[in-house]
Amino acid sequence: MSNYIILFFAHAGAIKFQRFMRKMGIDCQLQPVPRRLSSSCGVCAQLEYDFDYRNMIDREHISAIYRKTDDDYILLYSCE
Amino acid sequence: MKKNFGIITVGLLIGILSVLLVKLGNPANMGFCIACFIRDIAGALGMHNAAVVQYIRPEIIGLVLGSFAAALLAKEFKAKGGSAPFTRFVLGMAVMVGALMFLGCPFRMVLRIAGGDFNAIVGLVGFVCGIFGGIFFLNKGFSLKRNYSISSFEGYLFPLVLVGLLILAIIAPSFIKISTEGPGSMSAPIIISLIVGLFVGFLGQKTRLCMIGGIRDAVLFKSGYLLWGFLSILIAAAIMNFAFGYFHPGFADQPVAHSDGLWNFLGMVVVGWGSVLLGGCPFRQLVLSGEGNSDSVITIFGFLVGAAMCHNFALASSPAGPSVNGKIAVLIVVVVLAIISVVNSGLLKKEQG
Numbered sequence: 001m002s003n004y005i006i007l008f009f010a011h012a013g014a015i016k017f018q019r020f021m022r023k024m025g026i027d028c029q030l031q032p033v034p035r036r037l038s039s040s041c042g043v044c045a046q047l048e049y050d051f052d053y054r055n056m057i058d059r060e061h062i063s064a065i066y067r068k069t070d071d072d073y074i075l076l077y078s079c080e
Numbered sequence: 081m082k083k084n085f086g087i088i089t090v091g092l093l094i095g096i097l098s099v100l101l102v103k104l105g106n107p108a109n110m111g112f113c114i115a116c117f118i119r120d121i122a123g124a125l126g127m128h129n130a131a132v133v134q135y136i137r138p139e140i141i142g143l144v145l146g147s148f149a150a151a152l153l154a155k156e157f158k159a160k161g162g163s164a165p166f167t168r169f170v171l172g173m174a175v176m177v178g179a180l181m182f183l184g185c186p187f188r189m190v191l192r193i194a195g196g197d198f199n200a201i202v203g204l205v206g207f208v209c210g211i212f213g214g215i216f217f218l219n220k221g222f223s224l225k226r227n228y229s230i231s232s233f234e235g236y237l238f239p240l241v242l243v244g245l246l247i248l249a250i251i252a253p254s255f256i257k258i259s260t261e262g263p264g265s266m267s268a269p270i271i272i273s274l275i276v277g278l279f280v281g282f283l284g285q286k287t288r289l290c291m292i293g294g295i296r297d298a299v300l301f302k303s304g305y306l307l308w309g310f311l312s313i314l315i316a317a318a319i320m321n322f323a324f325g326y327f328h329p330g331f332a333d334q335p336v337a338h339s340d341g342l343w344n345f346l347g348m349v350v351v352g353w354g355s356v357l358l359g360g361c362p363f364r365q366l367v368l369s370g371e372g373n374s375d376s377v378i379t380i381f382g383f384l385v386g387a388a389m390c391h392n393f394a395l396a397s398s399p400a401g402p403s404v405n406g407k408i409a410v411l412i413v414v415v416v417l418a419i420i421s422v423v424n425s426g427l428l429k430k431e432q433g
Contacts (some may be wrong), residue, residue, distance in 0.1 A: 010163075011359075032306075041293050042357070063226075
């Protein structure tokens with residue numbers, strides 16, 4: 001089980017993502033993006049997920065995916 | 081509390097500097113006002129002819145260049161754009177109509193409250209209602225769609241244009257209009273205004289300070305981080321106003337303000353609602369423009385054109401109160417915001433489908 005932080009281009013993408021995850025029975029919390037990950041003031045989703053993160057990639061909505069470790073964030077995917 | 085230490089410190093510093101700018105010459109309760117200052121710049125460039133509000137405010141230039149410097153140093157400068165630019169331009173105009181009805185952006189609203197202007201508390205209630213309105217549509221799926229990476233030069237261009245504007249402010253050629261009376265004639269020395277603007281812009285980029293962000297994140301995520309910035313500016317500015325004898329509690333005879341409660345309320349409803357749709361208050365738009373966000377630059381030009389329109393069409397309020405034209409404009413803007421909110425939330429599609 002990995003702890004992921006998902007960054008979005010817009011708030012709406014985060015809400016859609018959260019609804020989708022909840023439909024799949026996966027708990028997903030929305031929160032402000034950690035400052036060290038981005039200077040944007042957007043919203044991110046935090047969830048524990050045990051599948052390949054690549055299943056989550058959605059280029060229209062997701063700008064980046066990080067895996068959270070005890071003291072760091074590891075960038076897994078960035079749209080740029 | 082420890083994780084909020086940075087933003088509280090920054091908020092306190094900004095509150096102190098805002099009142100010092102008044103001490104050094106800026107209009108009362110107007111150490112900073114993004115709406116008023118952009119309106120003054122529109123006047124200085126001859127985009128409107130209200131002779132009392134014309135001056136190239138170096139604070140605005142400093143805010144953008146300070147954010148630009150912070151973003152470059154932290155390698156966070158990224159040229160981006162393409163997220164509904166014309167909708168953002170229209171929203172920028174709309175926010176300016178609301179701000180000039182109230183006579184201040186959210187930043188000045190905080191400074192007005194800190195100066196004892198109770199009309200700004202009425203404005204704050206409207207601002208919060210507007211934010212709730214915007215959040216309602218965010219939760220209904222409102223989006224101006226994603227932005228995209230663009231050429232770096234596109235991101236550098238706005239700071240460069242502002243350097244040009246700064247040169248105009250310094251050499252003051254005859255085609256630049258500068259007020260000889262009224263709020264536009266009241267200003268701190270250029271170099272001080274510029275340095276304070278640079279400093280605040282730098283800190284704004286570091287902390288992501290945003291007047292709507294504080295209330296939005298508190299409502300949506302129970303996160304008080306940005307709200308602490310809002311509160312600490314208020315507390316520091318209030319203490320400084322007490323110290324300098326600028327604190328005059330009441331509704332009547334407040335500086336550059338009127339006491340028509342309904343229209344103070346509705347003006348800030350428009351500002352709160354429009355700013356949530358834009359993703360940030362006017363101050364935040366300036367900071368984002370310095371980070372290379374061309375959508376924010378378009379929004380700022382919406383503010384600029386909106387400000388010129390407000391004075392050319394007599395929409396802006398004065399200390400005597402709101403104008404009839406201004407009241408009609410605010411009502412039109414509410415309809416415009418409703419249309420933009422509904423269309424971009426996909427609510428119409430659901431009804432059809």
